[in-house]
Amino acid sequence: MDVKKVSIVDIAQMANVSIATVSRVLNKTGRYSPETEKKVLELVKEYGYTPNANAKSLRTNKTQSIGVIVPDITNEFFAKIVRSIENSILPYGYSVFVCDSHDNEQIENQHIQNLIAKNVDGVIYISGKVDTAGNEEVHRIPVVYIDRHPENAPTIIQSDNERGGFLATEELILKGCKRIVILQDYCRLSTLRQRHAGYIKAHVKYGVPIIAELQPEDSPGYKNSKDKIIRLLKAGVKFDGVFATNDMMALGALHALTEAKINVPGEVKLVGFDDISLSAFCEIPMTTVTQDTEQIGSLCVQSLVRQMQGEKIGQQNIVVPVSLNVRRTT
Amino acid sequence: MDVKKVSIVDIAQMANVSIATVSRVLNKTGRYSPETEKKVLELVKEYGYTPNANAKSLRTNKTQSIGVIVPDITNEFFAKIVRSIENSILPYGYSVFVCDSHDNEQIENQHIQNLIAKNVDGVIYISGKVDTAGNEEVHRIPVVYIDRHPENAPTIIQSDNERGGFLATEELILKGCKRIVILQDYCRLSTLRQRHAGYIKAHVKYGVPIIAELQPEDSPGYKNSKDKIIRLLKAGVKFDGVFATNDMMALGALHALTEAKINVPGEVKLVGFDDISLSAFCEIPMTTVTQDTEQIGSLCVQSLVRQMQGEKIGQQNIVVPVSLNVRRTT
DNA sequence: CGTCATGGGGTAAACGATTACGCAAAGAAC
DNA sequence: GTTCTTTGCGTAATCGTTTACCCCATGACG
Numbered sequence: 001m002d003v004k005k006v007s008i009v010d011i012a013q014m015a016n017v018s019i020a021t022v023s024r025v026l027n028k029t030g031r032y033s034p035e036t037e038k039k040v041l042e043l044v045k046e047y048g049y050t051p052n053a054n055a056k057s058l059r060t061n062k063t064q065s066i067g068v069i070v071p072d073i074t075n076e077f078f079a080k081i082v083r084s085i086e087n088s089i090l091p092y093g094y095s096v097f098v099c100d101s102h103d104n105e106q107i108e109n110q111h112i113q114n115l116i117a118k119n120v121d122g123v124i125y126i127s128g129k130v131d132t133a134g135n136e137e138v139h140r141i142p143v144v145y146i147d148r149h150p151e152n153a154p155t156i157i158q159s160d161n162e163r164g165g166f167l168a169t170e171e172l173i174l175k176g177c178k179r180i181v182i183l184q185d186y187c188r189l190s191t192l193r194q195r196h197a198g199y200i201k202a203h204v205k206y207g208v209p210i211i212a213e214l215q216p217e218d219s220p221g222y223k224n225s226k227d228k229i230i231r232l233l234k235a236g237v238k239f240d241g242v243f244a245t246n247d248m249m250a251l252g253a254l255h256a257l258t259e260a261k262i263n264v265p266g267e268v269k270l271v272g273f274d275d276i277s278l279s280a281f282c283e284i285p286m287t288t289v290t291q292d293t294e295q296i297g298s299l300c301v302q303s304l305v306r307q308m309q310g311e312k313i314g315q316q317n318i319v320v321p322v323s324l325n326v327r328r329t330t
Numbered sequence: 331m332d333v334k335k336v337s338i339v340d341i342a343q344m345a346n347v348s349i350a351t352v353s354r355v356l357n358k359t360g361r362y363s364p365e366t367e368k369k370v371l372e373l374v375k376e377y378g379y380t381p382n383a384n385a386k387s388l389r390t391n392k393t394q395s396i397g398v399i400v401p402d403i404t405n406e407f408f409a410k411i412v413r414s415i416e417n418s419i420l421p422y423g424y425s426v427f428v429c430d431s432h433d434n435e436q437i438e439n440q441h442i443q444n445l446i447a448k449n450v451d452g453v454i455y456i457s458g459k460v461d462t463a464g465n466e467e468v469h470r471i472p473v474v475y476i477d478r479h480p481e482n483a484p485t486i487i488q489s490d491n492e493r494g495g496f497l498a499t500e501e502l503i504l505k506g507c508k509r510i511v512i513l514q515d516y517c518r519l520s521t522l523r524q525r526h527a528g529y530i531k532a533h534v535k536y537g538v539p540i541i542a543e544l545q546p547e548d549s550p551g552y553k554n555s556k557d558k559i560i561r562l563l564k565a566g567v568k569f570d571g572v573f574a575t576n577d578m579m580a581l582g583a584l585h586a587l588t589e590a591k592i593n594v595p596g597e598v599k600l601v602g603f604d605d606i607s608l609s610a611f612c613e614i615p616m617t618t619v620t621q622d623t624e625q626i627g628s629l630c631v632q633s634l635v636r637q638m639q640g641e642k643i644g645q646q647n648i649v650v651p652v653s654l655n656v657r658r659t660t
Numbered sequence: 661c662g663t664c665a666t667g668g669g670g671t672a673a674a675c676g677a678t679t680a681c682g683c684a685a686a687g688a689a690c
Numbered sequence: 691g692t693t694c695t696t697t698g699c700g701t702a703a704t705c706g707t708t709t710a711c712c713c714c715a716t717g718a719c720g
Binding site: 050051052053054055057058063065072073074076079080082083086087095096097098099100110113114115116117118119222251258277278281282283 | 380381382383384385387388393395402403404406409410412413416417420425426427428429430443444445446447448449552581588607608611612613
């Protein structure tokens, strides 16, 4: 916009050395005397020289940037992961392209194309609603998947969903629940099936019978969950606990219950999943399963960086521990 | 990772033309016959050729990417803006680096350095807590500021904060409030002072006296606001309305009031600001001032794109309309 | 004294695009 | 029939780096 930026040749000229030498001191690859180093470094500082990233990338085929694809950056859970990723990768000197796919496979693919065209060194991929068959093209570069992933995914990171489901259900059982509704949105998602598996496991462990009419059906989101609870209530279905596989659904349930003047946690207890801030700030702070977004992000980065540094790691499936955050709905 | 990527020379060879010609058909700059065009395009498609972005950038000095700096991506308000920015700029073919500054000036600067080093074509800058003096370096490239901005900022976009403050206060007054507490976090922020100005204006317009002990003091966040309301209550200060300059603070107030068994909106009415989802999903859905994040994002992009296309626009200050979302706390 | 490693540094070829310039052929204009 | 313009290309320079390779001192070592 203003003055022409100084390039390596300017520095070289002023230092009375060749550009090769300047490059060498900048990259600390040896073959220069301490005096040369000093002079070059001084000039670099004086003129605020920064190497042209594009030229460098062109030559080295590395861009020092990665892409992160999320279904919805507006969702606190994903935002937290993005934040953790960014924090963890900053020290390595990477910048991150954030791509919101709107839970839409087409947009997702467009973003992938885009990222590949931009020559990113790696991708962290939180896919949308579907256990995607995966965009093959992305497998040409290092990639780690969070949660949803194709069969042949190289690296996968996810929370210990089964344990989460177990902990939530166990909490309800230990607090005396015998008939626990499970609210689930997309039954075909493996992560959610795992939570259901945990729910079953807890029932089995404590010898609580599993009741058919309380089992999951597709009821995504706040509204559907609220409606479902209202429906159960109207139908006279008895239940004394609700396990919602995410917090928005838990909130729907909570509102259905309070509107029906049912005491929580007196008559019905409730556990959510994710630990978004709503769960802490709603009228009755909710017990919920905390996913460790910090860990998830930093483990992603660890794995990705290792891949980007050329390490060949085979298929790996990293599981991040979850914990139960007991608040006032149980 | 796999096979070598095909480059423009491969295409050129196979099409029996020079690379110049290939480049021309790819960029549609004319000087080629329809037949050549067809052949090149076919080959491009067949081999999935995409131009190397780094080479292109090196030559043209344009990277087709921008940076967005936000204080906290985890905050729904900023996340929404980021999302809107991304949506609006996608058609222009830009990718976006998202940088979370953690409300920290040093990190902010580091990000700027980074973005400049990466040669972004433009920056959208939502600064942290301070009316920053601004990083001069960023003014070498197109930049638009949202809300907080330095004196000499070229382009600024912000919500009509004064009108928002006015609308909120007017609503309270029209619903009968005579003694309205205003909760504000950083009194030195111009955006927040504007909201206060609106508050004053409404009082003046409707002839409601302004009461000293209800005026703002630094009480950022949920906890401080809650505490402040509790303190006022204990001190026996009379008030029948609360205008919180953001929703988290409004929620703090709401909780303080409900815990004190004060009926909302019966005894005290309440208005927030921002319209984050918490305001809709808390126990008593709150009346709040909606900032049009869609508009904000898309206007940013419009202005930035024009600048990046070389248009010289002088200093401009774009104001985005706000609206009142009346819910159940008034 | 010859040989050989080593330190310090230069030359020039890449990397993959864009684009100024040149040039021949074909048609238009006179 | 000459000149001019347009069309359809090709040649080569250029963007700013990294890096393989070469070269010349210098000192160690036999």
